[in-house]
Amino acid sequence: MLDTPAALRVVITGAARGIGADLARGLAAAGARVVCLDKREDRGREIAESIGAAARFLQCDVSDPASVAAAFAGAAEWLGGLDALVASAGLDKPGHAAEDIPPEIWDLVLAVNARGTFLTNQAAFRLMKGQGGAIVNLGSFGGIRGMPDRAAYAAAKGAVFAWTRSVAQAWGPHDVTVNAIAPVMRTEAADRFIATLSEAERNAYEARVREITPMGGRLGDPTQDLLPLVQLLIGPGGRYITGQAFAVDGGRTMLGS
Incomplete structure (x- = not known):
């Protein structure tokens, strides 16, 4: 549980579905x-209405500076400030070999994942600069290990990790922590992908998950497996943790090994 639950004022991007929701x-x-x-x-x-009085929804295109500025101004007005940002918005456009990625697909994927992280982090920092705060950016194991079949997405998430390390150094003197998480979770998108597989493909996929995931051979659960780390990083327990990348993937990616 959060140490000071009523005090934390949080913005979450990409909150309409999946991990963000x-x-x-x-x-x-x-x-x-x-x-x-x-x-x-x-x-x-x-999603916001299902949560109730503790939540509010604001429309935002994270790749658009004007949209981000308006959304964060509205968020800060409703919250009375800002303590934490969880930058969860992401987009993938698979189906292209690296050598065949169209420039417009590259630009779109980088715009949402990398530019979106950049713009929302800047907006959050401006609100936190005088008081401190915490930023958590969602990356991907692809940004660490690479993804030959989803190279644009991997490149965008690689940028997220490099940006996180850079601004953690730049904004630490202002008491703002910035960390990144590479999650492997069971989400709506994962379920949709699995549903497209034939029985043989699904069996092979599930066998591969078991093989490469030491902890239980399964995809993670966002609420049980990811939420506690996010709570740590944005709460008092994370005040001396910054510039780090955490793999929450059951042991698939062992950072620093």
């Missing part, structure tokens, strides 16, 4: 007040 629900249940940002107004508003 699960984290919004979990942090609000622990007592935080949460502003859910997403480009999809229908799903985002639905």
